[in-house]
Amino acid sequence: MLLRLTDxxxxxxxxxxxxxxxxxxQDDYVKNWQGFEFLPGVIEALSLLKKYFDxxxxxTNQQGIGxxxxxxxxxxxxxxxxxxxxxxxxxxxxxxxxxPDVNSKNDSCRKPGIKMAMMAKADFPEIDFQHTIMIGDSIxxxxxxxxxxxxxxxxxxxxxxxxxxxxxxxxxxxxxxxFAKYLYDxxx
Numbered sequence: 638m639l640l641r642l643t644d645x646x647x648x649x650x651x652x653x654x655x656x657x658x659x660x661x662x663q664d665d666y667v668k669n670w671q672g673f674e675f676l677p678g679v680i681e682a683l684s685l686l687k688k689y690f691d692x693x694x695x696x697t698n699q700q701g702i703g704x705x706x707x708x709x710x711x712x713x714x715x716x717x718x719x720x721x722x723x724x725x726x727x728x729x730x731x732x733x734x735x736x737p738d739v740n741s742k743n744d745s746c747r748k749p750g751i752k753m754a755m756m757a758k759a760d761f762p763e764i765d766f767q768h769t770i771m772i773g774d775s776i777x778x779x780x781x782x783x784x785x786x787x788x789x790x791x792x793x794x795x796x797x798x799x800x801x802x803x804x805x806x807x808x809x810x811x812x813x814x815x816f817a818k819y820l821y822d823x824x825x
Contacts, residue, residue, distance in 0.1 A: 649769040650690040654697040656774030657792050666701030670718045678814025683728025685817040692761055695733040696753045702737035749780035779805035790816055
């Protein structure tokens, strides 16, 4: 199935952060800017993707705050530096929504719940979830997208996980740059 974004509809891109934009730490959290490492090709990908999306928004669970391993100020500092590097590379992030809740908290804003999507829609009323793509590296991200009626792009090379969750996944790519190049190729 080809993904053509050349119609007159406005498209929104939701991105998970860890594992999509930056290297995901195994059994740990990125707690400061020094621990943040962009994945290869991400800066170039975001520069290309801004041509296709009216809004590019990061939607990220950040329970390191809820576990008191880092502060909200630490996270905002990471995001400030991340956005500066992305902008200097020709890309953009319009807004970042994060959930500091731990997994076990009741009434959490964590994905796959839709609270962060609804916050984005409140801030940007033009967002149409039917014309939104969610890119993530976890099944939770894919469930989040299904919960709002968005298309899903799974960043993974885990064939078993892909096969076990086919109903949640519209597209699979190894990384964000591969998706950006695919989008460019089919829309030109």
